[in-house]
Amino acid sequence: xxxxxxxxxxxxxxxxxxxxxxxxxxxxxxxxxxxxxxxxxxxxxxxxxxxxxxxxxxxxxxxxxxxxxxxxxxxxxxxxxxxxxxxxxxxxxxxxxxxxxxxxxxxxxxxxxxxxxxxxxxxxxxxxxxxxxxxxxxxxxxxxxxxxxxxxxxxxxxxxxxxxxxxxxxxxxxxxxxxxxxxxxxxxxxxxxxxxxxxxxxxxxxxxxxxxxxxxxxxxxxxxxxxxxxxxxxxxxxxxxxxxxxxxxxxxxxxxxxxxxxxxxxxxxxxxxxxxxxxxxxxxxxxxxxxxxxxxxxxxxxxxxxxxxxxxxxxxxxxxxxxxxxxxxxxxxxxxxxxxxxxxxxxxxxxxxxxxxxxxxxxxxxxxxxxxxxxxxxxxxxxxxxxxxxxxxxxxxxxxxxxxxxxxxxxxxxxxxxxxxxxxxxxxxxxxxxxxxxxxxxxxxxxxxxxxxxxxxxx
Ligand code: PLP
Numbered sequence: 001x002x003x004x005x006x007x008x009x010x011x012x013x014x015x016x017x018x019x020x021x022x023x024x025x026x027x028x029x030x031x032x033x034x035x036x037x038x039x040x041x042x043x044x045x046x047x048x049x050x051x052x053x054x055x056x057x058x059x060x061x062x063x064x065x066x067x068x069x070x071x072x073x074x075x076x077x078x079x080x081x082x083x084x085x086x087x088x089x090x091x092x093x094x095x096x097x098x099x100x101x102x103x104x105x106x107x108x109x110x111x112x113x114x115x116x117x118x119x120x121x122x123x124x125x126x127x128x129x130x131x132x133x134x135x136x137x138x139x140x141x142x143x144x145x146x147x148x149x150x151x152x153x154x155x156x157x158x159x160x161x162x163x164x165x166x167x168x169x170x171x172x173x174x175x176x177x178x179x180x181x182x183x184x185x186x187x188x189x190x191x192x193x194x195x196x197x198x199x200x201x202x203x204x205x206x207x208x209x210x211x212x213x214x215x216x217x218x219x220x221x222x223x224x225x226x227x228x229x230x231x232x233x234x235x236x237x238x239x240x241x242x243x244x245x246x247x248x249x250x251x252x253x254x255x256x257x258x259x260x261x262x263x264x265x266x267x268x269x270x271x272x273x274x275x276x277x278x279x280x281x282x283x284x285x286x287x288x289x290x291x292x293x294x295x296x297x298x299x300x301x302x303x304x305x306x307x308x309x310x311x312x313x314x315x316x317x318x319x320x321x322x323x324x325x326x327x328x329x330x331x332x333x334x335x336x337x338x339x340x341x342x343x344x345x346x347x348x349x350x351x352x353x354x355x356x357x358x359x360x361x362x363x364x365x366x367x368x369x370x371x372x373x374x375x376x377x378x379x380x381x382x383x384x385x386x387x388x389x390x391x392x393x394x395x396x397x398x399x400x401x402x403x404x405x406x407x408x409x410x411x412x413x414x415x416x417x418x419x420x421x422x423x424x425x426x427x428x429x430x431x432x433x434x435x436x437x438x439x440x441x442x443x444x445x446x447x448x449x450x451x452x453x454x455x456x457x458x459x
Contacts, residue, residue: 017038017039048439050072058417059439066267069271069293079340081336081337085333092329099330102122104339105304109291110306116309117289119306122302122335127166140226140314143315143318149224150224152168152184152226155237156187156188156189158231188212188215209242230250231263231265231266235384239379261285263277266293270297273381273382294345296341348434350433357435357440361435386428387427388426403425408457409425410427413446420447
């Protein structure tokens with residue numbers, strides 16, 4: 001136990017590293033190896049740059065965890081939070097009550113969303129939104145007198161959060177091994193052309209991957225399947241961008257077999273893919289859509305499930321009480337911040353800007369790195385993208401020990417004050433949508449230094 005804690009939080013001589021090691025359990029971390037080095041302690045941020053406690057200025061190529069769409073330091077969100085805290089810091093939305101911010105946000109989100117997603121349910125995290133959507137899908141079929149329709153089909157490398165239902169729906173086997181493998185969940189291959197497309201064209205492979213869902217439905221029996229859940233672009237699984245043929249075929253299959261379609265837009269929502277929602281970018285009309293992250297640009301926790309008319313009609317008119325919700329569902333301060341965030345996203349046309357900036361950023365990366373032997377592919381849609389590091393660019397061969405080269409590259413990025421994440425040997429990026437041309441040049445310079453150093457290491 002450290003003997004001088006709370007009163008000393010602002011002391012620069014306080015041993016933050018020791019206190020972190022002694023008392024703080026980090027998410028998704030191997031604690032033993034984490035504390036063999038230093039933990040980077042971030043103390044402030046502005047625009048696309050973070051500052052740490054030893055004065056490094058770090059380019060945040062990940063927008064936090066894919067969430068800080070409008071960049072750091074926007075006073076409008078601070079003002080919205082402060083004003084709401086003064087007027088009404090909290091009231092719940094249970095027991096026949098509501099607050100004005102939650103009503104305004106429900107109205108605004110459903111007006112923005114594609115298709116007939118006319119109802120919104122609020123929670124605090126992406127994982128809770130996914131849990132909610134899955135509970136809604138199963139409740140829908142129970143209410144309709146088809147309780148056997150329970151199975152949720154997800155995809156390998158899919159990520160749907162870290163609650164047990166979300167982790168079971170996702171396709172991360174390490175999470176399944178730690179208690180999150182549940183019955184009534186199934187997984188199919190992702191539409192990962194670079195990795196699994198072989199000799200097929202991307203278009204052929206898109207159809208092939210989608211039809212794995214149909215095969216799985218036939219194997220399980222459509223009478224046992226509740227829903228298919230997918231991220232329009234699989235983010236945490238390595239920015240897997242499906243070929244154009246994939247989503248229309250998925251949609252056809254879900255309709256043909258009467259399976260609900262859940263678009264998990266926790267990363268893709270709010271401009272990331274160059275349109276307000278990934279569903280618009282890929283022409284998806286989902287029955288349920290999960291949103292989080294960009295909804296408040298990460299300034300405060302909030303998430304939502306948007307519900308289409310077909311499901312909402314049943315839940316509203318036939319289910320009776322839906323036994324589900326959270327103390328902070330529709331938290332008024334979070335909703336006020338979300339409204340201010342949407343004002344910025346819309347008035348600064350950040351979705352369109354993401355599309356234009358994404359094109360420029362990929363062109364710059366290709367110009368700087370495209371010919372290097374270690375580069376297998378540079379891909380992206382809007383401002384979410386990936387750089388595949390490869391053992392052989394001609395055959396798209398993976399490195400033998402998957403993940404080692406990616407980790408090396410991530411460490412080089414780290415030493416070059418660039419945050420880029422490694423997923424296996426795929427470097428992924430999703431900077432704030434506000435990134436300027438000069439900041440993109442800076443990102444490309446730092447990424448080039450890191451990747452060239454990685455290439456030198458493995459020669
Ligand atoms: N769904 C997707 C697609 C995500 O990328 C994430 C988080 O990265 C989640 C759900 C879970 O969100 P949270 O970490 O806010 O619970």
